[in-house]
Amino acid sequence: MWRYLAAPALFIVLLGFFLVGLFRDPTLVPSPLINQPAPQFELPQLLDPERTLALSDLATGEPVLLNVWATWCVGCRQEHGMLVDISRSGEIPIFGLNWKDDRTAALRWLERLGDPYVAVAVDDDGRVAIDWGVYGSPETFLLDGQGIIRYKHIGPIDQAVWEREFRPRIAQLRQGDS
Amino acid sequence: MVPELGQVALVLALILAVVQSVAPLWGSYTGNRVLMSLAKPAVTGQLVFAAVAFGALTYAFVTHDFSVAFVAGHSNSELPMFYRFGAVWGGHEGSLLLWILVLAIWSVLVAVFSRQMPERFVARVLGVLGVVAVGFLSFTLFTSNPFDRLIPAPVDGQDLNPILQDPALMFHPPLLYIGYVGFAVAFAFAIAALLEGRIDAAWARWTRPWTTAAWLFLTLGISLGSWWAYYELGWGGWWFWDPVENASFLPWLVGTALIHSLAVTEKRGLFKSWTLLLAISAFSLSLLGTFLVRSGILVSVHAFAADPSRGMYILAFMGIVVTVALALYAWRAPSMASDAGFKPLSRETFLLANNILLVIATLLILLGTLYPLFMDALNLGKISVGPPYFDLAFMIPMFPLMLLIGIGLHTMWRQTPSTPVWRKLRIPALAALVIGIPMPLFFYGTAGALTVLGSILAFWVMITAVIDLLPRVGPARLTRSHIGMCVAHFGLGVLILGVTFVSSYDLEVDRAGIPGQPVDLAGYEFTLLGTRGVQGPNFDAIEAEIEVSRDGEFVTTLYPQKRVYRVQRDPITQTAIGGGWRRELLVSMGEPLGDGAWSLRIQYKPLVRYIWLGTIFMALGGVIAISDRRYRLARRRETEPATTGSAPAAAGGQG
Numbered sequence: 128m129w130r131y132l133a134a135p136a137l138f139i140v141l142l143g144f145f146l147v148g149l150f151r152d153p154t155l156v157p158s159p160l161i162n163q164p165a166p167q168f169e170l171p172q173l174l175d176p177e178r179t180l181a182l183s184d185l186a187t188g189e190p191v192l193l194n195v196w197a198t199w200c201v202g203c204r205q206e207h208g209m210l211v212d213i214s215r216s217g218e219i220p221i222f223g224l225n226w227k228d229d230r231t232a233a234l235r236w237l238e239r240l241g242d243p244y245v246a247v248a249v250d251d252d253g254r255v256a257i258d259w260g261v262y263g264s265p266e267t268f269l270l271d272g273q274g275i276i277r278y279k280h281i282g283p284i285d286q287a288v289w290e291r292e293f294r295p296r297i298a299q300l301r302q303g304d305s
Numbered sequence: 306m307v308p309e310l311g312q313v314a315l316v317l318a319l320i321l322a323v324v325q326s327v328a329p330l331w332g333s334y335t336g337n338r339v340l341m342s343l344a345k346p347a348v349t350g351q352l353v354f355a356a357v358a359f360g361a362l363t364y365a366f367v368t369h370d371f372s373v374a375f376v377a378g379h380s381n382s383e384l385p386m387f388y389r390f391g392a393v394w395g396g397h398e399g400s401l402l403l404w405i406l407v408l409a410i411w412s413v414l415v416a417v418f419s420r421q422m423p424e425r426f427v428a429r430v431l432g433v434l435g436v437v438a439v440g441f442l443s444f445t446l447f448t449s450n451p452f453d454r455l456i457p458a459p460v461d462g463q464d465l466n467p468i469l470q471d472p473a474l475m476f477h478p479p480l481l482y483i484g485y486v487g488f489a490v491a492f493a494f495a496i497a498a499l500l501e502g503r504i505d506a507a508w509a510r511w512t513r514p515w516t517t518a519a520w521l522f523l524t525l526g527i528s529l530g531s532w533w534a535y536y537e538l539g540w541g542g543w544w545f546w547d548p549v550e551n552a553s554f555l556p557w558l559v560g561t562a563l564i565h566s567l568a569v570t571e572k573r574g575l576f577k578s579w580t581l582l583l584a585i586s587a588f589s590l591s592l593l594g595t596f597l598v599r600s601g602i603l604v605s606v607h608a609f610a611a612d613p614s615r616g617m618y619i620l621a622f623m624g625i626v627v628t629v630a631l632a633l634y635a636w637r638a639p640s641m642a643s644d645a646g647f648k649p650l651s652r653e654t655f656l657l658a659n660n661i662l663l664v665i666a667t668l669l670i671l672l673g674t675l676y677p678l679f680m681d682a683l684n685l686g687k688i689s690v691g692p693p694y695f696d697l698a699f700m701i702p703m704f705p706l707m708l709l710i711g712i713g714l715h716t717m718w719r720q721t722p723s724t725p726v727w728r729k730l731r732i733p734a735l736a737a738l739v740i741g742i743p744m745p746l747f748f749y750g751t752a753g754a755l756t757v758l759g760s761i762l763a764f765w766v767m768i769t770a771v772i773d774l775l776p777r778v779g780p781a782r783l784t785r786s787h788i789g790m791c792v793a794h795f796g797l798g799v800l801i802l803g804v805t806f807v808s809s810y811d812l813e814v815d816r817a818g819i820p821g822q823p824v825d826l827a828g829y830e831f832t833l834l835g836t837r838g839v840q841g842p843n844f845d846a847i848e849a850e851i852e853v854s855r856d857g858e859f860v861t862t863l864y865p866q867k868r869v870y871r872v873q874r875d876p877i878t879q880t881a882i883g884g885g886w887r888r889e890l891l892v893s894m895g896e897p898l899g900d901g902a903w904s905l906r907i908q909y910k911p912l913v914r915y916i917w918l919g920t921i922f923m924a925l926g927g928v929i930a931i932s933d934r935r936y937r938l939a940r941r942r943e944t945e946p947a948t949t950g951s952a953p954a955a956a957g958g959q960g
Contacts, residue, residue, distance in 0.1 A: 131578070131634065131635040131638050131639050132635045134582060134585075134586075134631050134634065134635070135628060135631035135632050135634070135635050138589070138627055138628060138631055139628065141675075142620070142623075142624050142628070143682075144675070144678060144679055144682045145596070145620050145678070146620065147682040148678045148681065148682050149616045149617060149620060199691065199692075201545070201547070208875060208876075235815040238815060238895070238904055239815050239895035239896065239904050239906060240895070240896070241896060
């Protein structure tokens with residue numbers, strides 16, 4: 128008798144999860160790092176592995192974006208055009224963190240789809256991503272001029288996200304600076 | 306006016322669906338034949354009104370009625386006529402309408418082809434189908450009305466998403482839905498059997514063709530979707546383990562298990578409660594798929610409307626339907642357990658193994674798909690599960706399954722065969738080794754262990770399926786149902802062959818294509834001859850002309866395009882494919898590099914076509930199996946009681 132109840136019981140547990148899941152935004156993750164100084168890193172650059180990119184390079188006195196991406200990530204592909212547009216418009220410099228990726232594939236990707244990044248750091252083993260609390264890609268961090276994380280967006284950036292989440296915050300940061 | 310007509314038709318369809326669900330179920334308990342007989346006219350009427358509603362929406366698309374919000378969101382005055390028809394299911398509201406129409410068609414077919422079944426049983430089946438129809442009709446009317454007006458009407462529409470403007474994607478959703486919804490029939494048969502409290506060989510024989518039909522449409526639908534992703538997304542992949550893809554694959558796996566389990570229930574009266582559970586699960590997973598896709602609860606490339614009220618509705622509907630079904634199962638199934646035994650090497654054993662392995666595969670994929678959701682709901686953080694997990698998790702049950710398929714086919718019902726299976730199969734096994742091992746090495750030079758294993762198993766599955774059709778090896782009397790099975794199994798072998806070789810030996814390069822300078826890949830030379838501007842009906846494009854040659858001999862000319870659709874301005878890469886049975890060559894255009902040069906992505910995909918060819922064989926096998934005489938004989942026996950002569954023999958044959 129009991130084994131026949133296993134199926135309905137399992138399903139009801141599943142329903143509970145769905146109910147909880149429905150009221151959560153899968154793209155929203157609170158980060159304990161918001162308003163904290165960004166974790167330090169120093170990693171080789173994608174285009175020129177001889178050179179490195181460090182957190183100090185990001186603290187330029189101006190707000191910057193750090194975009195975590197990989198060629199195996201579908202969402203990254205989706206948002207890439209948007210990133211290229213943003214970088215062309217010169218609104219804000221974008222740095223990249225190439226996460227657990229294949230170097231040649233990443234280079235090909237930039238060659239084919241355009242390179243929106245000022246510089247890309249290569250995080251081969253994902254250590255830096257762990258420090259930064261990256262759950263999945265794409266993720267984009269907004270840093271102020273002093274290297275403090277002000278906002279983090281999970282999932283692809285599109286026009287709507289850009290105008291709703293990023294633009295006002297960037298404007299606010301710029302105002303605060305002046 | 307026409308959209309309002311559609312709206313009214315939808316309301317009438319809902320009312321008839323309520324009649325269809327309440328009257329026959331009520332009548333089946335009170336023994337009221339009048340109430341039971343209401344089922345057929347109600348379902349027919351529901352189909353008529355569903356068709357009117359569908360026609361009204363199609364009409365709004367064809368005539369560019371942008372005052373209808375759904376049309377304005379998914380069409381444009383420049384959208385070609387062909388895609389205006391397909392745009393009907395190019396969005397959430399319209400695809401629900403398609404769901405409803407398909408369900409109504411299935412229900413009417415059940416009503417028409419149910420003459421050999423007892424009246425009360427048919428009433429219950431149609432009643433259950435009515436409940437499902439009520440759920441989806443009210444979901445559409447209350448949360449996702451496709452006929453909502455936009456006032457004032459916009460001058461022009463926002464256009465259909467350019468990546469959906471493709472012939473394959475016109476047919477992908479209908480096929481997929483026919484499959485998904487078809488499992489509602491098997492589900493209704495299972496619930497009716499549980500309500501009756503008994504299940505026998507006749508029940509299994511009625512259920513089998515419906516299940517096979519749903520399965521074959523789902524097979525074709527998934528296959529077409531994979532083919533579309535392969536050439537339209539331009540990444541050269543054919544399966545991404547995306548949540549939306551998994552949502553269609555899970556019911557397919559369980560449906561496949563169900564087909565096999567039904568065979569045992571029909572032939573031997575075994576696995577009864579298990580068959581019922583699979584029938585309930587296949588449709589529950591279809592509902593789950595609908596929920597996952599429509600609620601936006603998981604992050605997907607195919608992300609659709611993420612409206613919590615819609616998610617809530619489907620969740621509530623799925624919760625009620627599936628919980629009631631499973632509770633009914635837990636209550637009634639224990640008394641239906643079968644106690645007949647079978648010998649270790651009988652066909653039953655192998656079909657049991659088939660079922661266990663398919664269910665393991667289903668659970669592993671379900672776990673991977675829902676894992677991010679579980680973690681999040683438990684506040685354990687957000688994670689994503691990718692192809693590395695799925696590839697491995699899926700392979701583990703599949704390798705033993707492929708091995709056992711070949712053996713199981715040559716075993717007998719009930720008993721351990723008189724001639725040892727080994728003696729019958731040593732030649733096919735040897736043949737699979739002799740062809741399977743050298744083939745990758747001979748054609749491609751190197752081969753990893755998985756490649757060789759995949760190649761051997763592919764030939765093993767194909768050879769064991771084909772020889773079963775030979776006289777003296779296979780059964781003495783070949784039924785269509787048996788031929789269908791062999792064809793489907795052969796198709797599976799073909800599919801494995803394609804998957805193995807394309808995963809092992811595909812190549813790709815991204816190069817600057819400079820006019821006149823060839824790029825080499827896999828022995829082929831690709832030369833960019835030039836580019837020119839092309840105008841489509843609703844897009845502008847740059848088209849490259851690329852000549853492909855091999856050892857100095859002309860092979861083909863390819864014309865990839867870079868399109869910009871005039872309304873939704875994202876550039877779309879239209880990959881050009883040089884088809885072939887030995888390999889396919891794909892060229893897609895990247896960015897202009899100046900001086901007439903373009904960055905090109907060139908891909909070489911050996912045997913990739915066999916993936917889809919295999920699925921066509923599988924579906925064809927399904928068609929052949931459905932056409933088996935015994936499904937029709939059973940009906941003729943009912944109408945012409947005098948001609949029962951050969952029916953028991955046919956029904957009792959191999960299959």
